Amino acid sequence: MSAAAQDIGSGGAAGSWSAPLRRTLRRHEAKLGIALTLIFLVMTVAAPLMAPFDPYDQDLSSALQPPSFLHLFGTDQYGRDMFSRVLHGSRTALLAIIVADGLALALGSALGLIGGFIGGAVDAVVMRLVDVLLAFPYLLLALIIVAALGPSLTNSMIAIGIVYTPQYARLIRGQVLSIRASDYVRAARAVGASQLRIMLRHVLPNAVNPVIVMATLQAGSVVVETAGLSFLGLGAQPPSPDWGALLADGHSYFLTAWWIATFPGLAIFCVVLGFNLVGDALREQFDPRRRK
Amino acid sequence: MKAPLLEVRGLTVSFRTEEGEIVAVDDLYFSVGRGETLVIVGESGSGKSAASLAVMGLIDAPGKVRCEAIDFSDKSGRKRDLSRLAEAEMQRIRGAEIAMIFQEPMTSLNPVYTIGEQIIEAITFHEPMSGRAARGRAEEMLALLGVPDPRRRLDAYPHQLSGGMRQRAMIGMALSCRPSLLIADEPTTALDVTVQAQILELIRGLQRELGMAVIFITHNLGVAAEIADRIMVMYAGQAVESGPCRAIFRGTHLPYTIGLMRSVPRLGLDRSAAPLPAIPGNMPDPRRLPRGCRFHPRCSFAEPGLCDLQAPPLESCGDNHQVRCLRWREVRA
Numbered sequence: 001m002s003a004a005a006q007d008i009g010s011g012g013a014a015g016s017w018s019a020p021l022r023r024t025l026r027r028h029e030a031k032l033g034i035a036l037t038l039i040f041l042v043m044t045v046a047a048p049l050m051a052p053f054d055p056y057d058q059d060l061s062s063a064l065q066p067p068s069f070l071h072l073f074g075t076d077q078y079g080r081d082m083f084s085r086v087l088h089g090s091r092t093a094l095l096a097i098i099v100a101d102g103l104a105l106a107l108g109s110a111l112g113l114i115g116g117f118i119g120g121a122v123d124a125v126v127m128r129l130v131d132v133l134l135a136f137p138y139l140l141l142a143l144i145i146v147a148a149l150g151p152s153l154t155n156s157m158i159a160i161g162i163v164y165t166p167q168y169a170r171l172i173r174g175q176v177l178s179i180r181a182s183d184y185v186r187a188a189r190a191v192g193a194s195q196l197r198i199m200l201r202h203v204l205p206n207a208v209n210p211v212i213v214m215a216t217l218q219a220g221s222v223v224v225e226t227a228g229l230s231f232l233g234l235g236a237q238p239p240s241p242d243w244g245a246l247l248a249d250g251h252s253y254f255l256t257a258w259w260i261a262t263f264p265g266l267a268i269f270c271v272v273l274g275f276n277l278v279g280d281a282l283r284e285q286f287d288p289r290r291r292k
Numbered sequence: 293m294k295a296p297l298l299e300v301r302g303l304t305v306s307f308r309t310e311e312g313e314i315v316a317v318d319d320l321y322f323s324v325g326r327g328e329t330l331v332i333v334g335e336s337g338s339g340k341s342a343a344s345l346a347v348m349g350l351i352d353a354p355g356k357v358r359c360e361a362i363d364f365s366d367k368s369g370r371k372r373d374l375s376r377l378a379e380a381e382m383q384r385i386r387g388a389e390i391a392m393i394f395q396e397p398m399t400s401l402n403p404v405y406t407i408g409e410q411i412i413e414a415i416t417f418h419e420p421m422s423g424r425a426a427r428g429r430a431e432e433m434l435a436l437l438g439v440p441d442p443r444r445r446l447d448a449y450p451h452q453l454s455g456g457m458r459q460r461a462m463i464g465m466a467l468s469c470r471p472s473l474l475i476a477d478e479p480t481t482a483l484d485v486t487v488q489a490q491i492l493e494l495i496r497g498l499q500r501e502l503g504m505a506v507i508f509i510t511h512n513l514g515v516a517a518e519i520a521d522r523i524m525v526m527y528a529g530q531a532v533e534s535g536p537c538r539a540i541f542r543g544t545h546l547p548y549t550i551g552l553m554r555s556v557p558r559l560g561l562d563r564s565a566a567p568l569p570a571i572p573g574n575m576p577d578p579r580r581l582p583r584g585c586r587f588h589p590r591c592s593f594a595e596p597g598l599c600d601l602q603a604p605p606l607e608s609c610g611d612n613h614q615v616r617c618l619r620w621r622e623v624r625a
Binding site for chain 1: 348385391394465469
């Protein structure tokens with residue numbers, strides 16, 4: 001209570017009308033994030049149960065219909081129900097998060113651990129490789145990789161996984177470098193722990209907190225990037241209801257049938273917002289200055 | 293004299309830096325007998341910690357260890373040169389034969405595991421034992437260390453314990469496999485004075501009970517007087533005095549040790565009469581050691597033309613008592 005009162009005292013000085021709104025949002029952003037993320041997860045699981053229509057069923061007689069009670073999000077140029085397609089699209093998004101974010105996490109952790117723990121020439125080679133990857137703009141690098149592998153949903157996920165690897169590698173290497181110099185690692189060595197054991201049992205568990213935060217924040221970015229590749233025709237191929245592909249479908253009808261592109265766009269927006277808010281909340285939770 | 297437990301001969305530890313090589317420990321000889329307490333006294337930077345880490349084989353690159361031999365007789369009575377052992381062999385020695393505790397009880401325990409998990413881990417490294425048996429041993433250890441309610445403390449995380457309790461847990465971890473040598477690197481420095489006394493008493497009690505030898509590193513002469521059988525004084529990487537505790541406190545012949553003793557504050561000292569005498573100046577930069585005796589720029593006994601030109605050797609000045617000073621015959625406390 002006293003914290004809230006202090007908040008009002010300091011925030012109210014600006015006298016801006018948006019201050020109370022911002023304060024409410026800040027207080028509830030974690031809840032909002034968790035709610036959005038949960039809705040997303042429920043969507044992915046329950047899509048076949050919740051969807052009123054088959055997402056692939058064409059019905060040209062009801063093409064390009066605006067939102068109504070029958071078609072909540074309207075229909076596209078082939079008369080497919082957009083609500084059902086957006087629902088099913090969430091599954092591709094989740095798959096992208098699991099595969100791409102998971103791949104980046106696994107590759108990046110391995111590289112960061114090896115570089116940070118072995119050090120020396122190995123570290124130099126690994127980190128220069130990471131620097132080279134970091135030097136490219138994300139989407140450009142993803143485009144190059146997909147172009148090399150051939151356009152498909154799987155390949156676009158692999159590409160994005162590779163693109164996000166360097167950030168994990170850097171984060172984990174930094175963690176490992178500071179933890180391996182810590183007193184408790186020295187103490188563990190002094191009782192006879194082997195290098196491998198120290199790396200897996202003492203260094204890794206102490207390095208995970210910021211990694212969890214990063215994985216959550218990256219989940220949102222992964223959704224955007226896979227949708228981006230699909231939008232460009234390099235990811236999910238039609239008739240798959242990937243959100244990026246839906247956007248691509250709808251953008252040429254935007255002036256006459258705004259709903260085709262708008263609802264998938266909103267879905268992407270909500271999922272990214274949800275993961276970012278959860279990530280921020282986790283970061284605050286894991287902040288050592290707040291630990292009791 | 294029977295064969296010592298640990299005999300270090302000609303130990304040199306150096307670190308390569310961008311401004312050249314820094315010699316932290318310079319040609320050091322010392323030994324510790326079974327059950328004996330050797331106290332290594334020195335200011336920060338005198339090389340006392342580097343020497344003990346070298347014995348444990350814990351000097352990492354860019355540090356470099358050279359020596360004639362670090363001979364250690366293990367529990368089966370075999371004499372082994374620790375400086376020539378492979379890392380895997382060394383891991384079997386660490387914790388089981390030689391244990392070490394550190395200055396910072398606050399950070400020397402892993403924050404993500406309970407005290408119990410960490411002690412049990414140390415036990416199972418060296419002795420194949422069921423989880424329950426190891427837990428029993430860990431509980432015994434904490435009880436021996438005077439930790440109240442040891443069974444519950446096993447499940448506590450380090451941040452839930454006070455500094456003194458954490459240092460006890462550290463000691464428990466180090467001693468859980470009954471090593472024959474304990475290296476304690478300033479284990480009481482970060483603790484309250486009352487807790488310091490408890491931990492010292494504890495280490496002494498355990499030493500008697502387990503019959504282990506202790507190398508105790510400190511900059512505190514009071515602590516040294518309390519527990520030492522023998523004392524080695526280090527300055528700028530060299531041993532400058534070594535001898536039985538009594539001989540050194542009765543009558544040292546080394547200006548540096550005299551300076552150290554005079555600079556210890558005592559109760560009842562008249563503050564208005566004179567300020568606490570301090571040794572002027574600082575430990576020399578290891579990259580620019582003074583010519584001759586390394587202590588001569590700070591020494592009130594230094595003789596121009598002698599001490600600033602000639603490096604003193606370690607000379608015997610009594611029974612088992614050695615000093616590194618050219619003028620030791622004229623020096624009296």
